[in-house]
Amino acid sequence: MKILVPVKRVIDYNVKPRVKADGSGVDLANVKMSMNPFDEIAVEEAIRLKEAGKAEEIIAVSIGPAKAQETLRTALAMGADRAILVQTDDEVEPLAVAKILKAIADEEQPGIVMLGKQAIDDDSNQTGQMLAALMGRPQGTFANTVEVDGDSVTVKREVDGGLQTVKLTMPAIVTTDLRLNEPRYASLPNIMKAKQKPLDTKAPADFGVDTAPRLKTTNVSEPPVRQAGEKVEDVDALVAKIKALGIA
Amino acid sequence: MKTLVWVEHDNKSLADATLAAVTAAGKMGEVHLLVAGSGCRAVADEAAKIEGVGKVHLADDAAYEHALPENVAPLVADLMGHHDAFVAPATTTGKNIAPRVAALLDVMQISDILSVEGDKTFTRPIYAGNAIATVESSDEKLVITVRGTAFEKAAAEGGSASVEEVSGPTDAGLSTFVSEEIAESDRPELTSAKVIVSGGRALKDSETFEQIITPLADKLGAGIGASRAAVDAGYVPNDYQVGQTGKIVAPEVYIAIGISGAIQHLAGMKDSKTIIAINKDEDAPIFQVADIGLVADLFKAVPELTEKL
Numbered sequence A: 001m002k003i004l005v006p007v008k009r010v011i012d013y014n015v016k017p018r019v020k021a022d023g024s025g026v027d028l029a030n031v032k033m034s035m036n037p038f039d040e041i042a043v044e045e046a047i048r049l050k051e052a053g054k055a056e057e058i059i060a061v062s063i064g065p066a067k068a069q070e071t072l073r074t075a076l077a078m079g080a081d082r083a084i085l086v087q088t089d090d091e092v093e094p095l096a097v098a099k100i101l102k103a104i105a106d107e108e109q110p111g112i113v114m115l116g117k118q119a120i121d122d123d124s125n126q127t128g129q130m131l132a133a134l135m136g137r138p139q140g141t142f143a144n145t146v147e148v149d150g151d152s153v154t155v156k157r158e159v160d161g162g163l164q165t166v167k168l169t170m171p172a173i174v175t176t177d178l179r180l181n182e183p184r185y186a187s188l189p190n191i192m193k194a195k196q197k198p199l200d201t202k203a204p205a206d207f208g209v210d211t212a213p214r215l216k217t218t219n220v221s222e223p224p225v226r227q228a229g230e231k232v233e234d235v236d237a238l239v240a241k242i243k244a245l246g247i248a
Numbered sequence B: 001m002k003t004l005v006w007v008e009h010d011n012k013s014l015a016d017a018t019l020a021a022v023t024a025a026g027k028m029g030e031v032h033l034l035v036a037g038s039g040c041r042a043v044a045d046e047a048a049k050i051e052g053v054g055k056v057h058l059a060d061d062a063a064y065e066h067a068l069p070e071n072v073a074p075l076v077a078d079l080m081g082h083h084d085a086f087v088a089p090a091t092t093t094g095k096n097i098a099p100r101v102a103a104l105l106d107v108m109q110i111s112d113i114l115s116v117e118g119d120k121t122f123t124r125p126i127y128a129g130n131a132i133a134t135v136e137s138s139d140e141k142l143v144i145t146v147r148g149t150a151f152e153k154a155a156a157e158g159g160s161a162s163v164e165e166v167s168g169p170t171d172a173g174l175s176t177f178v179s180e181e182i183a184e185s186d187r188p189e190l191t192s193a194k195v196i197v198s199g200g201r202a203l204k205d206s207e208t209f210e211q212i213i214t215p216l217a218d219k220l221g222a223g224i225g226a227s228r229a230a231v232d233a234g235y236v237p238n239d240y241q242v243g244q245t246g247k248i249v250a251p252e253v254y255i256a257i258g259i260s261g262a263i264q265h266l267a268g269m270k271d272s273k274t275i276i277a278i279n280k281d282e283d284a285p286i287f288q289v290a291d292i293g294l295v296a297d298l299f300k301a302v303p304e305l306t307e308k309l
Helices: A037-051 A068-078 A094-108 A127-135 A188-194 A235-244 B017-026 B041-048 B069-082 B092-105 B206-220 B228-232 B263-269 B298-308
Strands: A002-006 A009-011 A033-035 A057-064 A082-087 A112-116 A139-149 A152-159 A162-169 A172-176 A199-202 A215-221 A230-232 B002-006 B030-037 B055-060 B085-089 B110-113 B115-118 B121-126 B131-137 B142-146 B162-165 B175-182 B195-199 B223-226 B253-257 B274-279 B292-295
Touching: A002 A037, A002 A094, A009 A068, A033 A037, A033 A068, A037 A057, A037 A068, A037 A112, A037 A139, A037 A172, A057 A068, A057 A094, A068 A082, A068 A188, A068 A199, A082 A094, A094 A127, A094 B092, A112 A127, A127 A139, A127 A172, A127 B069, A127 B092, A139 A162, A139 B069, A139 B092, A152 A172, A152 B092, A230 A235, A235 B274, A235 B292, A235 B298, B002 B017, B002 B069, B002 B092, B017 B030, B017 B085, B017 B142, B030 B041, B030 B069, B041 B055, B041 B162, B069 B092, B085 B092, B092 B142, B110 B121, B195 B206, B206 B223, B206 B253, B206 B298, B223 B228, B274 B298
Parallel strands: A002 A057, A002 A112, A057 A082, A082 A199, A112 A172, A139 A172, A230 B292, B002 B030, B002 B085, B030 B055, B055 B162, B085 B142, B110 B142, B195 B223, B195 B253, B253 B274, B274 B292
Antiparallel strands: A009 A033, A139 A152, A152 A162, A162 B175, A215 B131, B115 B121, B121 B131
C-alpha cells in the first residue's frame, strides 16, 4: 500500500504573525517558515505504518512556491520515499488543493491519504474532507489513533464530547489531530540522504485544475487588542475581585 | 437568500451550538433547519420552536444516526438544490461535514465566520486569530461554519415552524460507526459555561490537576478546561483543550491557572469577558491579556482561593 502525505509550508508556529499596515495580508517577509505541525504528525504516522509493515511507500506532496521544496525535503528526511512539488506562487484555496490531490491520488492509487486536519495559517480545516468528497471515499478526521487492518482502517477521532471510533473501507482519507503521535526529528544522516531522494516538480495545469480563487480577501486587520489589567498582591485581594464579579 | 442550518444533536436533544448558527443564518436570510439522525423526531420538534426558524427538514434514517459525513453530506447536497447557503456550527461535527458538502457542490467553504458583512461577505479569523480576514465569495451557493462565541444564541422558544420529512441517499457503505467515549459530566459544557477554570502544564500530573482545579471549579460551578500542554501530558482528556485547534470559548470569567499563554491557547479564550491568571512567572504572556493577575505559587494560592471563596 502507498500512503500519500500532503504537506504545507506555513509560518512557524512559534512566530507571532504581523498584519501588514495596508490591510492586504500578513507579513511573511523574512519570517521563519516550517512544515504545518499537523502535517508533521501525518508524515510521522505514515512512517510508523510503514515501519509496522502496513505500507510500502510514502509519497509526500506539497502545493506551493519553489521554497516548499524545503518542506518536502523535511518530509523525506523524516522518512518519506519520494516527493512531488506542485509549484505555484499563487495562493491555492483548499478546494483547488483538494482537486490537485485528487488528480495525484488517481495516478498514485494510495490506500490512505494522510494529512493534517488544519493548516495553522488559514485555519480552514477543509482539505481532507473535500478530498474525500471528490474521491468518493470515506474520511476519518481529527485522528487520535489509526489502525490499519486488511482493507479497512479504524480511526479514533477527537470530537467535542470525547472520542468517536469509525471504521473506514480503504482507500480512505485520514486527517491528524495533535495526540496522534509525536513527530520525530530528522537525523543529520537522514537529512543528507533526503537530498538524493526523488522530487518531481509539476504545475497545477499539469492536472487540469483551475486554481483561480473563489474567495476574495478584501481586508486583513488586527483583532481588537486586549489590554493587560492589574496584578493583585495576594489571594485576599483576588477573592475580593472575584466576589465583585458576582460569580462567587 | 434561503439558508439551511445543520442542527447539532444526539438524536434526543438539540445542542446549544445550533442556536448561534441560527442567529448567523438569520442575518443572511430565511432560516431552514435540517435535523438528520435516527429516531430524532423530538429534536425536530425542539428545533421548530427556535425563534426565527421558517421550516425544519427532518431526515430520519438509520444511516444518519451518527452523522457520518459519507452518509449525510450527500443528503445536504441534495437539499442545497432548494437553498442558497448551508450553515453549520463550527463544532467537530460541523467541521467534519461542511467541507464535504462544499466539495460536492464545488463551493469554497468559508470557515469559522465571526460576522456577516454583506450578502456574500464575512469576517473570519486566520493565523490563530492574530488576524481577521474579510472575505467575499464568488460562488453561487455558500457553505459556512459559524464560530459559536461570535454570535448571540437564538431564543430556543418562541418559534412555531413546520416540520417536513425529507429523505435522501442512504448508507454509502464506506464507513461504519464503531463506538464512542463521551464523558458524562454534570459540569457545564466548555462552550456554554459562564465560568471556566483552566489548568496548564504546571499542574504536574492528573492527580494534582484534579486536586487543585476541581475544587475551585466546583465552588464556582465552572467548566474545566486545559491548555494543550496539559492535555498532551495526559492530565485530562482531549475534550478539555482550549485553543486554536481545540475549543473556542468566551465565558464571563476565564481563570487560567499555571498556563503561560502560548498564542495557540490565547486564540481559544481571548474573547472571554474577564480573564484571571494565576502564574508564578510574572513575565508569562498570559498576564498581557489578563484583566486580573496574581503572581504566586499555584499550589499554595489556588487551595487558599478555593477556601476563601
